[in-house]
Amino acid sequence: MTLNAELTNTLGLEGLEYRHNLTKNQLFDEALANDRGRIRADGPDDEPKAYATALGNEGPLVYYSDPSCTGRPVQDTFAVAWPEIEDKVWWKSDFQKFDPDHFEPLLERVAAHLNERGQHLYVQDVYCGWDPAYAVPYRFVGEFATHALFATNMFVEQIEVDNPDDKRWTLLNVPSFHCDPERDGTKSQRAVIVDIRNRIGLVLGRADYCGVVKKTMFTVMNYLLPEIGELPMHCSANVGSQGDGAILFGLSGTGKTTLSADPDRELIGDDEHAWTADGVSNFEGGCYAKLIDLDKDAEPVIAAALSTPGCVIENVPPLPGKPMSETDPQDLDLTDDSITENTRLSYPLSANPNVAEGARGPHPETIVLLTADAFGVLPPVSVLDAKDVMYHFVSGFTAKLAGTEVGVTEPKAAFSACFGSPFMAQKPSVYAEILARKMKTHKARCILLNTGWSGGPHGIGKRISIKHTRALLNAALNGDLDADKVDYENHPVFNLAMPTACPGVPSEILNPRNTWHDASAYDKQAEKLRDMFRDNYKTKNFDALGIEAVM
Numbered sequence: 357m358t359l360n361a362e363l364t365n366t367l368g369l370e371g372l373e374y375r376h377n378l379t380k381n382q383l384f385d386e387a388l389a390n391d392r393g394r395i396r397a398d399g400p401d402d403e404p405k406a407y408a409t410a411l412g413n414e415g416p417l418v419y420y421s422d423p424s425c426t427g428r429p430v431q432d433t434f435a436v437a438w439p440e441i442e443d444k445v446w447w448k449s450d451f452q453k454f455d456p457d458h459f460e461p462l463l464e465r466v467a468a469h470l471n472e473r474g475q476h477l478y479v480q481d482v483y484c485g486w487d488p489a490y491a492v493p494y495r496f497v498g499e500f501a502t503h504a505l506f507a508t509n510m511f512v513e514q515i516e517v518d519n520p521d522d523k524r525w526t527l528l529n530v531p532s533f534h535c536d537p538e539r540d541g542t543k544s545q546r547a548v549i550v551d552i553r554n555r556i557g558l559v560l561g562r563a564d565y566c567g568v569v570k571k572t573m574f575t576v577m578n579y580l581l582p583e584i585g586e587l588p589m590h591c592s593a594n595v596g597s598q599g600d601g602a603i604l605f606g607l608s609g610t611g612k613t614t615l616s617a618d619p620d621r622e623l624i625g626d627d628e629h630a631w632t633a634d635g636v637s638n639f640e641g642g643c644y645a646k647l648i649d650l651d652k653d654a655e656p657v658i659a660a661a662l663s664t665p666g667c668v669i670e671n672v673p674p675l676p677g678k679p680m681s682e683t684d685p686q687d688l689d690l691t692d693d694s695i696t697e698n699t700r701l702s703y704p705l706s707a708n709p710n711v712a713e714g715a716r717g718p719h720p721e722t723i724v725l726l727t728a729d730a731f732g733v734l735p736p737v738s739v740l741d742a743k744d745v746m747y748h749f750v751s752g753f754t755a756k757l758a759g760t761e762v763g764v765t766e767p768k769a770a771f772s773a774c775f776g777s778p779f780m781a782q783k784p785s786v787y788a789e790i791l792a793r794k795m796k797t798h799k800a801r802c803i804l805l806n807t808g809w810s811g812g813p814h815g816i817g818k819r820i821s822i823k824h825t826r827a828l829l830n831a832a833l834n835g836d837l838d839a840d841k842v843d844y845e846n847h848p849v850f851n852l853a854m855p856t857a858c859p860g861v862p863s864e865i866l867n868p869r870n871t872w873h874d875a876s877a878y879d880k881q882a883e884k885l886r887d888m889f890r891d892n893y894k895t896k897n898f899d900a901l902g903i904e905a906v907m
């Protein structure tokens with residue numbers, strides 16, 4: 357079937373011009389020519405809205421999303437509640453039911469809108485997943501070349517998949533279509549809707565944060581993989597020189613990207629993976645790193661990627677008085693959060709000189725649960741047993757950091773099951789059971805690594821340094837924190853095993869109580885957080901899922 361016929365069949369589009377499978381250079385040129393000024397309607401008029409830097413035709417593209425959408429539009433995210441999936445999907449505030457009766461009329465209206473405008477669309481055929489056993493063909497269809505370039509950077513360009521036409525997902529990205537909540541059954545003008553029955557994703561209205569293009573597909577993978585008994589994970593992954601694999605689960609901003617980009621270990625990926633019978637493999641072909649306050653010495657791989665041709669820099673403001681076309685990306689002010697805290701860089705895995713062959717690796721020896729505790733009370737590192745792992749995995753505690761989700765402007769406590777509740781399309785117990793089985797089979801060790809605050813809560817204490825976090829992580833990876841190598845002290849409130857020594861880290865910070873001026877204030881704060889864990893356990897009924905309480 358021709359592309360035209362396929363898009364008429366799937367989406368009802370007719371007679372449109374498709375710019376299909378352009379190269380990155382072509383997409384870059386198209387973005388400069390066509391997205392300029394169409395994006396960020398209220399941007400400074402004298403500035404083009406998407407442009408190249410001094411690296412000329414091949415330099416990074418700087419992109420500005422709509423000012424109301426510099427993070428994921430959580431309140432506007434839905435799945436169509438078809439009867440065959442209704443019992444399986446885990447409905448929650450950030451993944452809501454979309455009335456099936458509204459879906460087809462809405463899709464027809466979107467198609468009519470595009471047919472009427474008669475504008476060209478960008479169509480990029482890529483794949484989600486590096487392992488042919490589960491990879492899903494992913495067709496991005498959208499109005500903006502920038503998003504098409506992002507999709508090409510972030511997904512896998514070629515993988516042999518059996519019967520691709522029967523597996524293909526199509527994501528239609530139409531920022532120019534504004535929903536009418538009353539007519540369309542949405543909550544606002546924008547909507548991100550997943551239709552599992554027909555394998556369609558719809559991104560409508562002011563939902564033009566690039567992250568939507570990847571996280572929507574991640575949600576899909578989180579639905580599909582458990583159906584074949586395999587585990588999708590919101591984690592980064594890398595592998596050491598001895599073939600020792602590690603995965604790092606964590607919510608946004610907890611350090612997956614930062615800590616996995618280690619010059620001494622091969623990267624498998626920074627955000628979304630599968631753990632299957634064959635080991636760990638990446639869903640993505642690129643990384644999407646946060647740029648705010650980037651410490652270029654601590655994060656050299658990300659810093660170097662800033663200058664890589666074809667990358668997309670998102671929402672970093674221009675330097676005052678300097679045209680972007682003359683700006684070296686290394687000179688950008690990465691502390692500038694005047695547009696958003698959630699400034700980003702999308703780069704292909706190839707921008708990292710140290711990537712594992714085929715973005716795949718072995719079964720992990722070490723599993724890291726990352727948390728960024730803004731209360732300042734969890735230990736920087738704790739060693740978990742099987743019971744602790746399940747408890748902390750389904751609890752998914754962290755501080756939500758400002759920026760990544762629309763409306764979050766300061767750190768706040770979050771319990772996000774499986775360290776990715778917004779994207780976990782099925783119930784947490786589904787993922788927890790597969791994880792427990794795989795960990796047991798492969799005898800993986802597990803630590804809880806806190807990249808959050810030490811010496812007091814956010815505002816009083818300081819975020820633990822990346823240097824110390826890396827030293828703790830490396831010690832765990834080397835086995836230096838295993839029970840036969842080091843003594844542990846028990847945390848009386850959280851019932852966690854805290855190592856008493858670690859190479860490269862002052863011992864006194866390993867027990868967080870020592871880092872507070874006022875130990876009784878620490879005890880109170882620790883009890884407050886423990887009570888939040890307990891409430892979350894009770895509210896979400898984890899007992900009924902067979903998860904044992906550990907605190």
Ligand SMILES: Nc1ncnc2c1ncn2[C@@H]1O[C@H](COP(=O)(O)OP(=O)(O)O)[C@@H](O)[C@H]1O
Binds near residue numbers: 610614615807
């Ligand atoms: N100790 C630490 N460990 C990891 N990241 C830290 C630490 N302290 C500060 N950070 C910052 O926190 C952010 C972590 O973001 P990132 O690695 O992109 O998280 P994720 O990939 O999990 O969304 C980065 O901006 C990093 O510089």
Ligand SMILES: C=C(OP(=O)(O)O)C(=O)O
Binds near residue numbers: 427428571607608
């Ligand atoms: C891109 C996102 O994820 P992360 O911050 O984990 O990269 C996101 O949540 O929008």
